[in-house]
Amino acid sequence: MNEVKRITAGTVTRFVLLLLALINSGLEMSGVSVLPVDEEGVSTFISLAFLGGTSLWAYWKNNDVSRKARSKGK
Numbered sequence: 001m002n003e004v005k006r007i008t009a010g011t012v013t014r015f016v017l018l019l020l021a022l023i024n025s026g027l028e029m030s031g032v033s034v035l036p037v038d039e040e041g042v043s044t045f046i047s048l049a050f051l052g053g054t055s056l057w058a059y060w061k062n063n064d065v066s067r068k069a070r071s072k073g074k
Contacts, residue, residue: 002071011065014058021051 027034028047064070 004067005064005070007065007070014054017054018058021047021054025051 024034025047028044033040033043
C-alpha cells in the first residue's frame with residue numbers, strides 16, 4: 001500500500017493567506033476598510049497587492065492536497 005504524505009505547513013499557510021486576502025478584498029469592495037490607511041487609493045493598492053501576491057504564491061507552489069497527489073506512488 002502506498003504511504004500518503006501529510007499536507008505541509010507551507011500549503012496550509014498559502015491557503016490561509018489566500019483566504020485572508022479574498023476576505024480583505026471583499027470587505028474593501030463593500031466599503032469596509034480593514035487596513036488602517038486614510039487614503040482610499042493606498043488602501044485599495046495594498047489590498048490588491050496582497051490578493052495578487054498570495055494568489056500567485058498559492059498557485060506557483062505545488063500544493064499536493066488530494067490523497068492521490070500526496071501518495072508516494074504517483
